[in-house]
Amino acid sequence: MSKSVYVETFGCQMNKSDSEHMLGLLDEIGYVQTDSVKKADLMILNTCAIRENAEDKLYSYLGVWRRYKDARPGAMIAVGGCVAQDSGENFVKRVPYVDLVFGTHNLHRLPELVMQASKSDVPVVEVYQELPDDLPELPVIRQNPHSAFVSIIYGCDYNCTYCIVPYVRGREKSREPQVLLNEIQELSDADYKEVILLGQNVTAYGHDLNPVTHLGELIELVDAKTDIKRIRFLTGHPRDLKVEIIDSIKRTPTACEYFHIPIQAGDNRTLRRMARGYQVDFYKRVVEQIRDRIPNAAITTDLIVGFPGETEEEFLNTIRLVEELAFDACNTAAYSPRPHTPSANWPDQVSEHEKNERLRMLNTVVSEVSLRCNKRYLGRTYDVLVEGRSERNPERMTGRTRTNKLVNFEGDESLTGQLVDVEITAANPWALRGRLLNQQDKQDLKGVHECALSHN
Ligand code: SAH
Ligand code: SF4
Numbered sequence: 001m002s003k004s005v006y007v008e009t010f011g012c013q014m015n016k017s018d019s020e021h022m023l024g025l026l027d028e029i030g031y032v033q034t035d036s037v038k039k040a041d042l043m044i045l046n047t048c049a050i051r052e053n054a055e056d057k058l059y060s061y062l063g064v065w066r067r068y069k070d071a072r073p074g075a076m077i078a079v080g081g082c083v084a085q086d087s088g089e090n091f092v093k094r095v096p097y098v099d100l101v102f103g104t105h106n107l108h109r110l111p112e113l114v115m116q117a118s119k120s121d122v123p124v125v126e127v128y129q130e131l132p133d134d135l136p137e138l139p140v141i142r143q144n145p146h147s148a149f150v151s152i153i154y155g156c157d158y159n160c161t162y163c164i165v166p167y168v169r170g171r172e173k174s175r176e177p178q179v180l181l182n183e184i185q186e187l188s189d190a191d192y193k194e195v196i197l198l199g200q201n202v203t204a205y206g207h208d209l210n211p212v213t214h215l216g217e218l219i220e221l222v223d224a225k226t227d228i229k230r231i232r233f234l235t236g237h238p239r240d241l242k243v244e245i246i247d248s249i250k251r252t253p254t255a256c257e258y259f260h261i262p263i264q265a266g267d268n269r270t271l272r273r274m275a276r277g278y279q280v281d282f283y284k285r286v287v288e289q290i291r292d293r294i295p296n297a298a299i300t301t302d303l304i305v306g307f308p309g310e311t312e313e314e315f316l317n318t319i320r321l322v323e324e325l326a327f328d329a330c331n332t333a334a335y336s337p338r339p340h341t342p343s344a345n346w347p348d349q350v351s352e353h354e355k356n357e358r359l360r361m362l363n364t365v366v367s368e369v370s371l372r373c374n375k376r377y378l379g380r381t382y383d384v385l386v387e388g389r390s391e392r393n394p395e396r397m398t399g400r401t402r403t404n405k406l407v408n409f410e411g412d413e414s415l416t417g418q419l420v421d422v423e424i425t426a427a428n429p430w431a432l433r434g435r436l437l438n439q440q441d442k443q444d445l446k447g448v449h450e451c452a453l454s455h456n
């Protein structure tokens with residue numbers, strides 16, 4: 001008889017993608033996905049270690065799951081992801097009622113480990129220090145039928161002084177272009193419209209391959225050799241976003257003009273102490289190179305406030321930079337000291353109160369700036385990939401422009417998964433509202449364009 005599995009995912013897209021592989025792997029030993037954690041035979045928590053609050057949240061989840069487990073004889077709890085990778089055996093000391101702890105480098109072992117755990121009276125713990133060299137292709141059950149995550153590079157070779165990722169995701173390791181092309185063509189054959197090329201540092205793709213290649217070449221290859229309609233990539237490091245990559249994106253019709261390039265801070269002293277490997281002027285040049293070549297590109301970023309030793313004036317430099325560079329959107333966070341990272345032990349930590357104040361002030365500026373950017377979309381028509389019904393307003397459908405703007409509009413469920421034309425009618429800092437164009441509108445629009453052309 002088949003068993004059921006429920007997976008809860010914290011953290012970044014990498015973790016979401018790993019969860020899809022967990023479901024694929026477990027399917028091979030007869031586990032079927034369920035939406036009900038209470039009824040699951042196997043409950044998996046895929047954890048994130050990036051900030052302390054992400055970690056705290058997982059312990060409260062597990063507290064609740066323990067009751068579900070007690071109520072269902074034979075039910076198991078497994079913990080994977082970045083906290084599991086970091087804690088290993090120690091996790092069991094803190095949460096003795098888990099049945100299995102596995103890391104980020106041994107996902108492929110999950111079926112074997114689950115079977116071991118089901119026969120064992122004590123928790124099974126297995127964590128690898130690095131990804132194995134001969135990593136097999138992993139089966140996958142994707143959660144979105146139109147847009148697919150495709151990991152192109154694992155790990156991170158940087159050592160930013162605040163970041164735990166290199167400790168839990170290991171060194172950079174790119175996947176071979178041919179393997180990626182095969183995977184993406186299969187996706188396109190299965191009617192996927194979009195792929196999101198994933199990595200902690202996708203802009204470093206290919207430096208470790210033989211022959212050496214880069215993200216731009218990969219994007220051009222995917223465009224030329226597969227039928228996928230949209231190519232996205234996430235997350236880039238400014239230092240590795242070379243002009244060749246930007247040029248490839250400009251040349252490639254299916255490559256979306258959307259760049260997520262975390263800057264982290266708008267102050268040179270802070271950037272140096274974060275060990276980011278660039279200064280503000282360098283980053284500004286990268287933005288200029290993008291905007292010169294692709295004027296309608298959206299640029300988004302990540303920012304940390306309250307890094308140890310950050311003065312009020314240095315924080316204000318971040319605020320000024322957000323205004324100057326007019327980011328389309330920013331992920332913002334208060335600095336959180338993490339194990340293994342040098343800055344966690346620095347003496348000049350900023351108080352929680354101050355960090356929260358700075359975060360609040362930054363968020364106000366970020367939303368003003370985003371609103372200004374989004375208002376530029378008003379009255380224009382964009383290509384939107386429809387994701388489904390809006391969760392917040394089930395009357396509306398929701399989708400994304402090539403620049404990753406969320407657009408809500410009235411329309412029929414059957415549009416899900418399609419690329420449609422939407423005219424933007426309203427904007428707020430986080431989303432746009434629009435009107436679906438019908439065939440007649442499109443004819444009219446075509447007429448206008450032809451007319452405009454004939455006047456030139
Ligand atoms: N590889 C990407 C970032 C991956 S981590 C890059 O280099 O830009 C995702 C985001 O989490 C980071 O961009 C950073 O803004 C945030 N982050 C990482 N460590 C953090 C910490 N200790 N405290 C607060 N935010 C942190
Ligand atoms: Fe973390 Fe820095 Fe690597 Fe990004 S580049 S994952 S912030 S260490």
Ligand code: F3S
Nearest residue numbers: 011012048049050082
């Ligand atoms: Fe979190 Fe691990 Fe991603 S720490 S942000 S889930 S790589």
